[in-house]
Amino acid sequence: MLTSTHWGVYDITTENGAIKSIVPFDRDPDPSPIGQSLHAVTGPVRIRHPAVRKSYVEGGAGARRNMRGAEPFVNVSWNEALDLAAAEIKRVTATFGNSAVFAGSYGWSSAGRFHHAQSQVHRFMNCLGGYVAHLGTYSLGAARTLLPRILMDMDVMRSQQTAWVSLEQHCELLVAFGGVPSKNSQVNSGGISQHEVRPMLKRLAAAGVKFVNVSPLREDMNAAPGAQWLPLRPNTDTAFMLGIAHTLIAEDKHDKAFLARYCTDFEPLRRYVMGESDGVAKSAQWAAAICDVPADAISALARRMAAHRTMINVAWALQRGDHGEQPYWMAIALACMLGQIGTPGGGFALAYGPVGIEGANARTFSGPLLPQGMNAVKTPIPVARITDMLENPGGPYDFDGKVCTYPDIRLIYWAGGNPFHHHQDLNRFVQAWRSKPETIIVNEQYWSPIAKFADIVLPANTMLERDDIGSSNRDRHMIAMKRAIDPVAEARSDYDIFSGLSERLGSREKFTEGRNEAAWLRHLYDVSRERARKIDIDLPPFEAFWSEGLVEVPPPREPAVMLKKFREDPLVNKLPTPSGKIEITSSTIASFNYDDCLGHPAWFAPAEWLGSPLTGKYPLHLMSHQPSTRLHSQYDHGSVSVASKIQGREAITLHPADAAARGVNAGDVVRVFNDRGACLAGVKIDDGVRQGVAVLPTGAWFDPLDPAQDNSLEKHGNPNVLTLDKGTSRLTQGSSAHTALVEVELFEGELPAVTAFDPPRFATRQGT
Numbered sequence: 077m078l079t080s081t082h083w084g085v086y087d088i089t090t091e092n093g094a095i096k097s098i099v100p101f102d103r104d105p106d107p108s109p110i111g112q113s114l115h116a117v118t119g120p121v122r123i124r125h126p127a128v129r130k131s132y133v134e135g136g137a138g139a140r141r142n143m144r145g146a147e148p149f150v151n152v153s154w155n156e157a158l159d160l161a162a163a164e165i166k167r168v169t170a171t172f173g174n175s176a177v178f179a180g181s182y183g184w185s186s187a188g189r190f191h192h193a194q195s196q197v198h199r200f201m202n203c204l205g206g207y208v209a210h211l212g213t214y215s216l217g218a219a220r221t222l223l224p225r226i227l228m229d230m231d232v233m234r235s236q237q238t239a240w241v242s243l244e245q246h247c248e249l250l251v252a253f254g255g256v257p258s259k260n261s262q263v264n265s266g267g268i269s270q271h272e273v274r275p276m277l278k279r280l281a282a283a284g285v286k287f288v289n290v291s292p293l294r295e296d297m298n299a300a301p302g303a304q305w306l307p308l309r310p311n312t313d314t315a316f317m318l319g320i321a322h323t324l325i326a327e328d329k330h331d332k333a334f335l336a337r338y339c340t341d342f343e344p345l346r347r348y349v350m351g352e353s354d355g356v357a358k359s360a361q362w363a364a365a366i367c368d369v370p371a372d373a374i375s376a377l378a379r380r381m382a383a384h385r386t387m388i389n390v391a392w393a394l395q396r397g398d399h400g401e402q403p404y405w406m407a408i409a410l411a412c413m414l415g416q417i418g419t420p421g422g423g424f425a426l427a428y429g430p431v432g433i434e435g436a437n438a439r440t441f442s443g444p445l446l447p448q449g450m451n452a453v454k455t456p457i458p459v460a461r462i463t464d465m466l467e468n469p470g471g472p473y474d475f476d477g478k479v480c481t482y483p484d485i486r487l488i489y490w491a492g493g494n495p496f497h498h499h500q501d502l503n504r505f506v507q508a509w510r511s512k513p514e515t516i517i518v519n520e521q522y523w524s525p526i527a528k529f530a531d532i533v534l535p536a537n538t539m540l541e542r543d544d545i546g547s548s549n550r551d552r553h554m555i556a557m558k559r560a561i562d563p564v565a566e567a568r569s570d571y572d573i574f575s576g577l578s579e580r581l582g583s584r585e586k587f588t589e590g591r592n593e594a595a596w597l598r599h600l601y602d603v604s605r606e607r608a609r610k611i612d613i614d615l616p617p618f619e620a621f622w623s624e625g626l627v628e629v630p631p632p633r634e635p636a637v638m639l640k641k642f643r644e645d646p647l648v649n650k651l652p653t654p655s656g657k658i659e660i661t662s663s664t665i666a667s668f669n670y671d672d673c674l675g676h677p678a679w680f681a682p683a684e685w686l687g688s689p690l691t692g693k694y695p696l697h698l699m700s701h702q703p704s705t706r707l708h709s710q711y712d713h714g715s716v717s718v719a720s721k722i723q724g725r726e727a728i729t730l731h732p733a734d735a736a737a738r739g740v741n742a743g744d745v746v747r748v749f750n751d752r753g754a755c756l757a758g759v760k761i762d763d764g765v766r767q768g769v770a771v772l773p774t775g776a777w778f779d780p781l782d783p784a785q786d787n788s789l790e791k792h793g794n795p796n797v798l799t800l801d802k803g804t805s806r807l808t809q810g811s812s813a814h815t816a817l818v819e820v821e822l823f824e825g826e827l828p829a830v831t832a833f834d835p836p837r838f839a840t841r842q843g844t
């Protein structure tokens with residue numbers, strides 16, 4: 077039986093109702109090992125019964141909410157749990173309105189399209205009059221708001237990303253900021269049936285493409301043979317790119333015809349680069365002092381880029397840091413200066429690597445999607461501003477040219493995400509989580525931190541326990557995901573949970589439209605089949621798809637070349653920007669008069685970086701990038717992730733000189749700390765990490781030593797107790813996760829046991 081996950085398709089075999097083997101899809105050239113972690117679905121970390129925090133079940137909404145995460149749970153029946161949750165949703169919406177419910181519920185949940193938990197919770201709340209939603213993503217916080225102003229919608233752009241096969245034929249030089257990390261291309265939101273990035277990089281090398289990896293980590297380009305490594309300081313790429321721009325202008329190598337025909341006013345940026353507007357020339361020497369890459373290497377790269385068919389690749393990571401708009405805007409400006417946008421194999425990509433689907437030679441086609449309905453509440457927040465929202469009800473904030481107001485939240489509903497994984501400055505977040513909302517309801521599969529820190533916990537089943545359809549834009553297969561095992565203990569699908577709540581709240585008919593799971597799958601498939609027909613994709617009837625187990629989507633007639641049509645005729649094929657052109661300067665953004673984002677790309681020193689005075693106290697830049705052994709926090713308790721831990725903790729990688737200076741050796745446990753918090757981690761040493769950079773991937777389950785205390789030592793290696801919770805700028809308010817300084821020291825006390833994967837304590841309620 078096939079199942080689809082965000083990291084690949086697997087064939088699940090069972091024996092006597094239990095999983096026997098998990099075999100990678102036979103059409104996948106480079107499957108991800110993460111699939112083996114699915115054996116954990118029947119493990120001890122599963123939530124087996126509905127449960128309510130002890131004080132909550134005894135004292136009602138708001139009772140001892142400061143004890144969230146530090147109290148035992150009481151197991152209750154489904155009926156009692158659903159009655160309690162429904163009554164509380166009713167009380168809060170009736171008393172305070174739907175704008176008192178935060179159900180943005182950001183998170184990747186699982187891959188099937190119908191049982192997509194985030195869509196389910198949004199649909200459920202919309203049937204009740206709406207909820208406070210989130211805008212944007214942690215992935216692309218700065219980019220999603222910036223890009224429509226200067227180029228086009230991020231997803232529209234991604235749908236035309238130049239195919240690898242075009243690079244193989246035409247590209248000569250791939251300059252990759254943040255590399256093309258093969259650890260990341262294991263994954264794709266919604267699923268990925270064929271992993272092609274590593275094989276394609278080998279084919280590019282064989283075709284003669286040269287690679288340059290501009291990144292603090294050598295490993296970011298480990299799949300590209302012979303890549304040159306320029307290890308710059310984190311968060312300094314904009315300066316590096318400005319140095320390249322300066323060389324191009326000084327040597328008259330920029331494409332003035334392209335700039336005039338396809339872009340808005342280049343002159344303000346030219347004056348800024350040459351130092352005519354602020355007296356500081358952004359020369360290669362100037363850039364070298366900021367990035368700590370030799371000036372010669374920067375100017376030599378500029379000349380190579382101008383002399384060859386060049387693709388500039390920019391990892392999403394670069395915009396997940398303070399002023400993350402700037403490297404994206406500047407990379408686009410640089411590609412305009414090279415004049416190769418719209419040519420096969422040339423221009424820019426945002427980006428190859430972050431997810432495995434980018435560059436696939438496949439058609440954009442939306443498979444089944446659960447309609448979420450209309451949200452009547454019009455006060456969404458930028459996704460990464462959740463702590464600010466909880467701390468400042470009614471408070472104003474800037475966003476994309478507007479002054480907005482934070483809503484006053486009384487109830488949080490989360491399904492399919494984990495803010496104890498994804499949010500920054502967790503100690504501050506936990507305080508807000510514990511002080512503000514009166515009720516927190518969570519649907520979860522596992523006793524992950526978000527479940528342990530909730531009031532009402534409803535056990536959700538996994539994709540192996542339900543039928544679904546796996547499908548993702550640009551993936552070549554639609555997968556019939558058939559239920560492989562029975563639901564574990566009392567777990568139910570999110571759909572059944574929300575149907576039960578809707579029943580109690582009088583919205584069942586609206587929510588279910590009278591359909592059960594099977595009827596929904598058929599309906600959603602039929603709707604997507606109709607959509608497909610309109611773009612000449614002929615899908616078989618549902619029965620044939622379901623019995624065959626998959627459908628293959630035909631490839632495009634020719635490989636995509638991004639902005640090809642725009643290059644052919646920029647007047648007929650205008651961009652959806654105010655000028656119809658690429659906005660190297662944006663009068664709209666300039667008109668907002670922000671001090672942290674001007675009308676053209678510029679260098680702003682990040683709040684914390686290796687050039688800031690704070691390095692006196694915290695000399696290492698923390699790189700909390702995506703983990704290679706799991707998806708975010710998902711399956712951190714699975715075998716693949718557990719095998720990578722050191723003394724049970726997440727591994728932190730240090731440069732040999734940084735380790736030696738602190739007297740730590742591989743395998744030691746260290747305390748990683750700054751003014752925001754501290755965690756433990758196990759040491760790995762690698763000279764492929766730039767000196768001054770410490771790498772601690774995200775995803776270790778939050779595990780405070782004393783959960784009843786604020787700011788308690790996190791003992792498992794969750795980097796978000798250290799990261800900075802600051803919007804990237806007033807324009808986009810994205811996450812600045814990649815901007816943080818820390819110090820590392822040998823941990824010498826008695827080593828506390830990791831309890832992240834233990835279920836919580838259970839109790840009986842008083843009086844029973």
Ligand SMILES: Nc1nc2c(c(=O)[nH]1)N[C@H]1C(S)=C(S)[C@@H](COP(=O)(O)OP(=O)(O)OC[C@H]3O[C@@H](n4cnc5c(=O)[nH]c(N)nc54)[C@H](O)[C@@H]3O)O[C@H]1N2
Nearest residue numbers: 183184185186214215492493494498519700708709710813
């Ligand atoms: N420091 C730092 N922090 C980061 C990042 C970084 O680079 N550095 N990256 C950020 C990025 S890009 C992202 S996208 C976020 C990711 O953050 P999230 O998407 O919130 O992380 P996940 O671990 O995928 O959380 C998904 C949760 O949903 C649960 N789940 C899975 N399937 C189902 C289901 O069917 N039903 C229900 N009810 N639950 C389900 C899982 O058990 C898990 O707890 O993290 C962000 N945080």
Ligand SMILES: Nc1nc2c(c(=O)[nH]1)N[C@H]1C(S)=C(S)[C@@H](COP(=O)(O)OP(=O)(O)OC[C@H]3O[C@@H](n4cnc5c(=O)[nH]c(N)nc54)[C@H](O)[C@@H]3O)O[C@H]1N2
Nearest residue numbers: 215254260263291293310311391392393430701702707708
């Ligand atoms: N295995 C696995 N793959 C994943 C995920 C996962 O959890 N696990 N998560 C997925 C998700 S949700 C997303 S959004 C994407 C994220 O994709 P990205 O945001 O691109 O991923 P990161 O791993 O954060 O960063 C990629 C690399 O960029 C480099 N980097 C970081 N900061 C800088 C910088 O300032 N300058 C330069 N030049 N380089 C820098 C780091 O060395 C890092 O290894 O990954 C996806 N892929």
Ligand SMILES: [Mo]
Nearest residue numbers: 213214215216
């Ligand atoms: Mo992401």
